[in-house]
Every structure is written in structure tokens, then in C-alpha cells.
Amino acid sequence: MNRTRVKICGLTREEDIDVAVAAGADALGFVLWPGSERALDIDRLAHLVARVPAFVTRVGLFVDQDPEFIRRCEAYLDLIQYHGDEVPATCAKATRPWIKALRMRDALDVQAAASDYREARALLLDAYKPGVPGGTGETFDWSRIPAGLSKPVILAGGLASTNVGEAIRSVRPFAVDVSGGVERAKGVKDHDKIRAFIQQVTLAQP
Numbered sequence: 320m321n322r323t324r325v326k327i328c329g330l331t332r333e334e335d336i337d338v339a340v341a342a343g344a345d346a347l348g349f350v351l352w353p354g355s356e357r358a359l360d361i362d363r364l365a366h367l368v369a370r371v372p373a374f375v376t377r378v379g380l381f382v383d384q385d386p387e388f389i390r391r392c393e394a395y396l397d398l399i400q401y402h403g404d405e406v407p408a409t410c411a412k413a414t415r416p417w418i419k420a421l422r423m424r425d426a427l428d429v430q431a432a433a434s435d436y437r438e439a440r441a442l443l444l445d446a447y448k449p450g451v452p453g454g455t456g457e458t459f460d461w462s463r464i465p466a467g468l469s470k471p472v473i474l475a476g477g478l479a480s481t482n483v484g485e486a487i488r489s490v491r492p493f494a495v496d497v498s499g500g501v502e503r504a505k506g507v508k509d510h511d512k513i514r515a516f517i518q519q520v521t522l523a524q525p
């Protein structure tokens with residue numbers, strides 16, 4: 320069984336990046352969608368990613384945005400996270416590897432989505448809240464995740480140090496993704512919460 324990877328999302332500050340890296344984060348998420356309170360512009364993205372060491376994945380998060388803008392951001396990113404209603408053909412415009420976030424609304428057929436988004440490197444499964452594309456801080460019913468999906472699962476939505484161990488034991492995801500659960504305010508990470516979260520992931524390994 321592989322170690323569960325950890326992505327810390329919604330980073331906006333240098334010191335939070337340093338703590339996440341030192342604590343063992345595998346991937347760091349940067350929100351490039353201007354509707355978010357955690358949003359960065361491209362200059363700030365360039366500045367922040369300059370301190371990310373080799374072998375830590377720089378992930379850019381977009382919500383139904385102009386492919387040209389995404390293209391310009393790609394210079395600073397290793398992986399694209401599509402977090403809106405992008406169809407597979409739109410996702411395929413990226414020149415970087417990409418993942419697709421799926422919000423777990425009742426009607427969603429996860430198996431069908433896994434085959435539709437066949438070029439995705441993973442599916443990020445997140446809570447569904449009408450009118451909010453992501454970063455809701457809410458969990459969803461993990462039992463809705465089908466076994467044997469053809470894509471690696473990145474589990475997101477309302478995770479924190481208090482529930483991530485249970486989440487890993489019940490879902491066995493490829494990775495877990497957290498934003499609000501390691502914050503003290505939107506875009507301002509709590510360093511103790513980051514360390515506690517990654518410690519609980521480590522403790523949950525079989």
C-alpha cells in the first residue's frame with residue numbers, strides 16, 4: 320500500500336508554504352480563480368512558487384477560466400486542478416498534467432466521470448454546496464465513492480486533523496486535500512494545524 324499523499328491548498332503566504340513543506344506536504348495548491356478569498360494574481364503566484372523546493376508539486380486551481388490565462392500561469396505550475404464545470408476537451412487544452420475536481424452532488428456518476436475524464440491524472444472528490452465551487456469546509460458521504468475507480472482519488476472537503484485519519488481508513492485515497500481545516504482565516508494557514516494534519520495522515524498509514 321502506498322503512502323497517502325498530502326496536498327495543502329489555498330496558500331497565499333510565504334511562511335505557510337515553508338511550514339507545509341517542512342511538515343512533509345507533497346503538493347501545494349494555489350487558487351488562481353479571482354472569485355476566491357484565497358486568490359492570487361499571476362505575479363504573486365510567480366513570487367510564491369519560487370520558494371517551493373524540487374519534488375514538491377505546485378498545483379494551480381482554476382474555475383471555468385480562460386485557457387489563455389491558464390496557459391500563462393502554467394510556467395509556474397506542475398499540475399492544473401480544474402475545479403469548475405470544465406468538460407474533458409477544455410481540460411485537455413492544458414500543457415501540464417491535470418486533475419479534475421468533482422463536486423459530489425447526488426446525481427453525479429463518479430464511475431462515468433472517471434471514464435469521461437480519461438486523461439485526468441486523478442479525480443479530486445469534494446463536497447457539493449450549491450453556488451460554491453469549492454473550498455467549502457464541508458464533508459460529504461464518503462461511502463458514495465465507488466470501489467475500484469479507474470483513477471486515483473484525492474479526497475477533499477471538510478478534512479482536518481480530527482477526521483483525516485478516519486477518512487484515510489475508510490476511503491484509502493491516493494491523497495488527501497485540505498484548505499479550511501488548516502486555517503485560522505481564509506488564506507491564512509495555522510501552522511500547528513498543518514503539522515497536526517500531516518501527523519494524523521502519517522499515523523493513519525497501514
Ligand SMILES: O=C(O)c1ccccc1NCC(=O)[C@H](O)[C@H](O)COP(=O)(O)O
Pocket residue numbers: 328329350352355356357380382402445452453454455456457475476477478496497498499500
Ligand atoms: O479555496 C477556494 O476558495 C476555492 C474556490 C473555488 C474552488 C475551489 C476552492 N478551493 C478548493 C480547495 O481548497 C480544495 O481543493 C478543497 O475544496 C478542499 O477545501 P476544504 O473543504 O476547505 O478543505
